[in-house]
């Protein structure tokens with residue numbers, strides 16, 4: 090008898106688009122439905138802060154300090170194998186770094202499914218709608234192309250952060266995304282809120298990998314979900330060599346030695362260079378008693394009170410394109426020394 094396979098979903102989307110927000114909602118939904126979800130998280134920084142947002146009882150495997158599609162081939166397969174044999178989950182969600190090329194992850198999961206009882210059921214891509222729109226209007230660089238690729242291989246597309254857009258802007262971004270991927274089930278969302286039946290439907294249907302199809306497939310209902318085969322930049326690049334579309338992206342991880350002033354920190358964040366497009370951290374402030382999870386995505390800042398699980402240092406990760414790590418570090422050291430001086434007087 091055929092062995093039962095564990096469902097795998099890949100959560101894709103650019104940095105800060107709302108993947109973790111979706112992940113926590115999806116996990117809650119499936120847990121309440123009596124299923125056992127597990128998570129593989131990948132972060133380019135040295136710490137997994139998103140993991141703090143996932144409930145303790147959910148088995149989690151972490152691939153840190155690099156991007157899945159850059160880490161040595163096999164790491165993801167090993168993580169899948171360990172989860173499947175050790176935890177026996179019903180579903181596994183792989184949250185990739187926002188800079189990951191989804192094609193490579195699809196490849197690795199489908200390769201792994203040859204020897205491990207897992208089955209890739211869908212790629213769910215969360216799009217930061219305001220960011221995509223602005224990139225479309227201004228600079229169509231590497232980030233834009235990566236977002237396009239993440240959109241193209243999705244079965245389910247969330248056009249997220251629509252609270253920050255007006256009606257005509259929504260139409261514009263919808264038209265753009267539809268043009269790139271007319272096959273995915275596409276939805277406007279705020280804080281990645283979708284009807285979970287859409288995810289359940291994907292589990293029933295299964296995934297048709299873009300690069301393995303011979304051409305655009307016909308599907309006769311809205312969530313029918315094969316992406317078109319044309320122009321997949323990376324589809325032909327597997328095997329002989331690796332091409333990474335995000336060699337320009339870098340991260341700086343700062344471990345704080347002392348608490349900093351919250352207002353000074355906010356001011357520092359508001360003045361971050363444009364090249365830093367994502368930051369997050371867990372911080373203690375000298376002027377507050379609780380700790381905070383700090384988020385910065387595409388110029389929006391957010392602080393949430395948090396009681397971290399286990400021993401977590403005060404740390405912040407800054408991700409961007411060719412920014413000066415030294416400048417960020419120096420500014421943070423200055424903030425730390427400021428609060429040091431305050432403590433003395």
Ligand SMILES: Nc1nc2c(ncn2[C@@H]2O[C@H](COP(=O)(O)OP(=O)(O)OP(=O)(O)O)[C@@H](O)[C@H]2O)c(=O)[nH]1
Nearest residue numbers: 104105106107108109110187250279280384386391
């Ligand atoms: N205004 C607004 N903010 C949102 C929305 N969805 C998510 N956010 C915020 O955007 C920030 C990033 O959300 P995450 O869910 O952590 O994004 P992510 O894609 O997991 O980020 P990475 O793991 O860094 O790639 C957080 O501060 C969220 O609260 C939305 O619909 N509207």
